[in-house]
Amino acid sequence: MKRFASLVAGVLAAWMAGWLALTVVPRQQxxxxxxxxxxxxxxxxxxxxxxxxxxxxxxxxxxQQPRASxxxxxxxxxxxxxxxxxxxVYDDPHLLGTSRTGPDLLNIGVRQPSEDWHLIHLYQPRAxxxxxxxxxxxxxxxxxxxxxxxxxxVSVPPQWAPAGEVVVARxxxxxxxxxxxGLDRSYPASGTMGIHHGR
Amino acid sequence: MTADGLPASLxxxxxxxxxxxxxxxxxxxxxxxxxxxxxxIGSLLGLVTSLKFEWPDLWTGTAWLTFGRIRPAHLNxxxxxxxxxxxxxxxxxxxxxxxxxxxxxxxxALASVVLWNVAVxxxxxxxxxxxSSGMEWLEFPRWAGVILAIAGAPxxxxxxxxxxxxxLSHMYVSLWYLVGAVFWFPLLYIMANAPLWRGVxxxxxxxxxxxxxxxxxxxxxxxxxxxxxxxxxIGRPIYSYQLSxxxxxxLAFFYSLVGVHHLVGGPLPDWLISLSVVASVxxxxxxxxxxxxxxxxxxxxxxxxxxSPTLRFIVFGAVSYTLVSLQGSLEALQFFNRIxxxxxxxxxxxHFGLYAFVAMVLFGAVYYIVPRVAERxxxxxxxxxxHFWLSVTGFAVYFIGLSIGGWRQGVAMLDASRPFxxxxxxxxxxxxxxxxxxVILVVAHLIFIxxxxxxxxxxxxxxxxxxxxxxxxxxxxxx
Numbered sequence: 001m002k003r004f005a006s007l008v009a010g011v012l013a014a015w016m017a018g019w020l021a022l023t024v025v026p027r028q029q030x031x032x033x034x035x036x037x038x039x040x041x042x043x044x045x046x047x048x049x050x051x052x053x054x055x056x057x058x059x060x061x062x063x064q065q066p067r068a069s070x071x072x073x074x075x076x077x078x079x080x081x082x083x084x085x086x087x088x089v090y091d092d093p094h095l096l097g098t099s100r101t102g103p104d105l106l107n108i109g110v111r112q113p114s115e116d117w118h119l120i121h122l123y124q125p126r127a128x129x130x131x132x133x134x135x136x137x138x139x140x141x142x143x144x145x146x147x148x149x150x151x152x153x154v155s156v157p158p159q160w161a162p163a164g165e166v167v168v169a170r171x172x173x174x175x176x177x178x179x180x181x182g183l184d185r186s187y188p189a190s191g192t193m194g195i196h197h198g199r
Numbered sequence: 200m201t202a203d204g205l206p207a208s209l210x211x212x213x214x215x216x217x218x219x220x221x222x223x224x225x226x227x228x229x230x231x232x233x234x235x236x237x238x239x240i241g242s243l244l245g246l247v248t249s250l251k252f253e254w255p256d257l258w259t260g261t262a263w264l265t266f267g268r269i270r271p272a273h274l275n276x277x278x279x280x281x282x283x284x285x286x287x288x289x290x291x292x293x294x295x296x297x298x299x300x301x302x303x304x305x306x307x308a309l310a311s312v313v314l315w316n317v318a319v320x321x322x323x324x325x326x327x328x329x330x331s332s333g334m335e336w337l338e339f340p341r342w343a344g345v346i347l348a349i350a351g352a353p354x355x356x357x358x359x360x361x362x363x364x365x366x367l368s369h370m371y372v373s374l375w376y377l378v379g380a381v382f383w384f385p386l387l388y389i390m391a392n393a394p395l396w397r398g399v400x401x402x403x404x405x406x407x408x409x410x411x412x413x414x415x416x417x418x419x420x421x422x423x424x425x426x427x428x429x430x431x432x433i434g435r436p437i438y439s440y441q442l443s444x445x446x447x448x449x450l451a452f453f454y455s456l457v458g459v460h461h462l463v464g465g466p467l468p469d470w471l472i473s474l475s476v477v478a479s480v481x482x483x484x485x486x487x488x489x490x491x492x493x494x495x496x497x498x499x500x501x502x503x504x505x506x507s508p509t510l511r512f513i514v515f516g517a518v519s520y521t522l523v524s525l526q527g528s529l530e531a532l533q534f535f536n537r538i539x540x541x542x543x544x545x546x547x548x549x550h551f552g553l554y555a556f557v558a559m560v561l562f563g564a565v566y567y568i569v570p571r572v573a574e575r576x577x578x579x580x581x582x583x584x585x586h587f588w589l590s591v592t593g594f595a596v597y598f599i600g601l602s603i604g605g606w607r608q609g610v611a612m613l614d615a616s617r618p619f620x621x622x623x624x625x626x627x628x629x630x631x632x633x634x635x636x637x638v639i640l641v642v643a644h645l646i647f648i649x650x651x652x653x654x655x656x657x658x659x660x661x662x663x664x665x666x667x668x669x670x671x672x673x674x675x676x677x678x
Contacts, residue, residue, distance in 0.1 A: 001370050004362060004378075010451065011379045015386050015415070018455025022407035023390070026471055027400040055329035057267020063541060067464040071537050073615035083466045088398035093333035096402045098461055100541035100612060103619050125255070131620050133252055133627075135266045136259040194468045 036086045038187025042179070049179030052172045054093065056137065063097035064106040064183075080107035080185055084195060087185045102134055109184040118177040119154045119169050127160040140173035204299065204368045215299055215366075222301035223291050224572040226308040230288030231565055232655060233316050235648045237280025240323075242644045244273035246637040252630040263327040271338040272326050278336070278417075279347065280319045282557055286420035287311070287354060289564040290377050292572065293427055294358050297374050298365035307353035314350035318343055334401075336409040337391055344392040348385060355381045372443040376423035379451065383415035399466055407458040413552065414454035418520070421560040422446075425493055425517050428567060432510045433500035442492040449485025453478045460531040463540060479531035482524060490521035506669040508583040512563030515591065519555035523548065538613065543626060544605025547598050554640075555594050562590070562647065569654055570665065577666035578659035582650045584668055586643050593639030596632055604629025 001007055035041075042050060053059070066074040068082040075081060083106055088094060112118065120127055123141050125134040143162050147153045152169040161167065169177075206212050251257060251266040258264040295302055302308065322339030325331070331338040339347065358381055362374060370378075391408035430437050437443060456478035459471050494517070503510050526548060529535050539545060566583060570576045577583060604626040611622035653659040 001375060002368055004370070007370065007375060007378055008382065010448065011382050012386075014448075014451035014455050015383055017452060018407060018411060018458070019386075019390060021456055021474060022458055022471070023396075023400070023404045026403045026468065027396065029468060030398070030400050033398075054331060054333035055268070056262070056265055057270060057331070059333065059335075060267055060270050065462075065465045071464040071533075072613055076615040077619060085399045085466055087466065088402075090398075092397040092401065094398060094402040094405065095333065096399075096462065096465060098335065098541065098545065101543075101623070129620070131624060133255050133623055135251060135255045137265065138259040139262040139265070194470065195466055 030085050033085045033089060035089045036187060036190045039087065039089070039185070040182075041090050042182065045175050046179045046182045048172075049175035049177065050095075052140075052176040053095070053179060058105075059095050059097045061097075061099055061101035061134070062103065062105045063100055064104065065096045066104050066106055074104060077103065078107075078111050079104040080110070081189060083185060084189045086190055105180070105183055106185055107183060109181045110186050113181055115177055115181065116155060118180055119152075119173060120156055122173055122176070123154055123156055123167055124160045127157050137173070140170050140176070142168045142170060144168060204366050216296065219295040219299065219301050220292070220571045221574075222305075223295050224574075226302060226305060226312065227288045227292050227568060227572050228655060229309070229312045230284050230291065231569065231651070233312065234281050234284035234288060234561075235651055237276045237284065237319060238644055239648055241273055241276035241281055242637075242641045244269055244276060246634070246641055248273050249630070249634040249637045253634055262329060268327050268329065268331070271331055271335075272323050274336070275326060275338055276319065276323055277553070278412075279315075279322070279339075282417055282553065282561065284312075284315060284319075285561040285565065286380075286417065286557075287315075289424050289561065289568065290358065290380070290420055291354065292568045293373055293423060294361050294377060297367070297371050297427070298361045299367045300361045300365055302357070303360045303364065304353070304357040307357045311350055311352075311354035311357075314346060314353075318347035318350050321346065334405045336412060337405065341392055341394070344388065348389050348392070351385055351388075355385065371427070372437065372440075372447065373423040373427040375447050376419040376426070379447075380416055380419040380423070383419065384412070387411050387415060402462060402465070403459055403467060403471065406461040409461065410458035411455060414450060414457070417553065417557045418450070418454075421516065421557045422450075422489060422520070424560050424564050425513055425520075428509060428513050428563065429493060429497050429517070432507050432513075432567075433497065433503050435496065435500065438492050438495040442488045446485045446489035446492060449482070449488060453481045453485065457482060457531070460536075463531070463533065463536045476531045476533070479528050483528050486521060486524040486528075490517070493517045494521070502672065506667045506671050508577075508580070508587070508666065508668055509563045509567040511587055511668075512559045512566065516556050516560035516563065519551060519559065523551040523556055526551065538609040539605060540609070541612070542605040542609040543601050543629070544609060547601035547605055550594070550601075551598055554590075555598070559590065562586070565647075565651070569651065573654055575654050575657060576662040576664070577650060578653055578662060579650065580666040580668055582646050583666065586647045586650070589639055589643035589646065593636045593643055596639065597636035600629040600632035600636070604633075 065083050066079040066081065069075055087106070117128065121129070122137045124136050125132040141154065143165050145165055147166050147168060152174060154167040154169055156167050206215060248266065248270045251269065291302065291308060322343035325340050325343055326338050330340045332340055358377070362378060387408055391404060396404045426437060457475050459467065459475035460479050463472055463476065497514055504514060530539055530548060566577065607625040608622045611617050611625050612619070
């Protein structure tokens with residue numbers, strides 16, 4: 001090639017094709033998707049918890065996108081129906097994820113509604129799930145000699161609890177658990193917009 | 200002057216080349232030196248990431264040491280620190296050589312070195328401090344992304360100025376890829392950081408960027424480097440100009456569409472996912488064209504692998520490009536995707552691309568370029584040999600183990616009669632082998648960094664001849 005201008009024109013055209021097809025057109029197509037009737041906006045505490053989820057990289061092991069039954073046994077594992085665009089209208093950043101070193105979490109609030117369970121699990125996953133390789137999140141808790149008024153004490157099983165001390169959840173842990181318990185897309189799907197549904 | 204703009208006499212051509220190499224010395228050594236700093240940091244972060252799978256109770260009291268922060272810090276330091284800075288260093292040198300023009304606007308290029316490092320440093324610290332944006336490949340918070348976008352502009356302008364004022368009228372294939380990369384990266388990165396998206400269209404944008412940055416940035420720079428160095432070392436022209444054209448334009452128009460194959464089965468319109476899957480399969484055309492072109496060029500001269508350190512790394516990288524791309528096309532197909540999606544198999548594939556292809560090519564480029572710009576040979580050929588074999592061994596252990604582990608993980612996950620935890624348990628031995636691989640790779644990189652430091656600080660024995668791995672037979676030339 002000898003002409004710089006032709007090279008640059010081709011380079012820009014290739015980029016533009018991908019940009020239009022993969023980002024602009026989908027955005028236009030999905031612009032009409034509104035929130036489904038069963039989906040509430042996140043509360044302030046849930047949003048704070050979502051930031052804890054992002055800050056600590058939960059998305060590197062947990063997806064939030066149950067798939068249709070011909071692609072995997074997601075619903076049989078209790079992860080919920082195949083998700084649709086409307087399920088994510090309040091999500092920024094999106095947390096669809098690309099890895100399932102741990103289970104999908106889009107409906108963890110349905111499967112595991114207990115605040116106690118989540119707090120113990122975050123403090124020491126192996127206390128509740130033997131064989132789990134999820135990291136413990138001890139920095140979300142304070143270990144102290146005695147609980148102060150208003151402290152949320154975590155009922156860690158004795159063999160995992162620090163001897164003679166109590167484990168107290170920090171506000172970040174409580175916010176994260178509020179977010180996780182709020183993850184519930186069990187209402188009927190709507191606004192499916194030509195997506196795969198399992199045939 | 201010849202018709203192509205080259206000086207007619209050999210002496211003048213050599214003088215032009217030496218003047219070009221000298222003009223980029225400071226800029227290239229700074230790009231490479233800082234790239235190696237990030238290679239060290241990124242390798243250690245990778246090792247810690249791997250160990251976190253072995254010992255999930257390791258360092259759990261400190262927020263910045265948690266798995267979910269160390270992992271993106273590893274990816275970003277390796278991608279935007281090591282690979283991008285080393286790639287920019289190689290690009291500056293290649294453009295000076297291919298245009299027959301000494302470096303223009305050196306201060307602009309130097310400003311890029313400094314700002315780019317500031318952006319990577321600030322962005323990485325932000326990730327460790329819990330300020331990640333939460334999108335893979337785009338974890339640097341927006342303000343750090345703005346610094347990175349600004350940082351790329353000066354060196355980009357310097358490179359384009361050299362291409363515009365080239366003394367050689369013909370643009371060799373390497374220049375197509377480099378000019379492409381100079382335009383593509385800022386367009387991708389700025390659009391991806393614009394606050395225009397949410398929900399599932401943000402996911403589409405995320406993977407549009409996440410895959411294009413591989414093809415339009417890391418792959419383009421690496422292919423441009425291979426296209427220059429293979430013919431240079433073996434002293435023969437590239438096999439086919441037509442295949443070069445097909446490979447370049449095929450990559451440009453198909454690669455731009457492949458990104459959404461990361462979301463196969465996800466909550467996005469069927470047409471969008473199908474488009475990306477089809478484009479992923481069409482990528483076979485440019486990949487085979489480029490592979491055939493490279494391998495046919497090198498094929499009859501593989502004897503040079505015995506003595507040329509650069510060619511070993513470059514040919515290993517070129518073969519990896521062919522294989523990893525074909526594997527990528529396969530992974531996009533639904534029958535294969537349903538098993539490996541969401542598993543460590545994908546992680547192994549990513550390292551096939553960014554390590555066995557991109558990093559190996561960049562290692563080869565550093566070995567070739569440094570003696571020419573620093574005007575000092577590598578003091579210890581044995582260290583180059585050790586680096587090569589440790590990198591190959593470490594990568595092989597990494598890839599084979601994690602691919603098998605990821606496959607078994609996927610099979611277990613698809614079997615509803617097995618508890619989910621089975622899909623974790625089956626991976627444990629393979630995750631352990633990955634940690635062994637990480638240690639080997641850290642050692643390989645320490646050797647490389649140590650050796651580079653000797654040259655940069657002008658220490659160690661001075662060699663009068665190039666550091667080769669064996670005797671050059673009669674008739675072969677240039678190392």
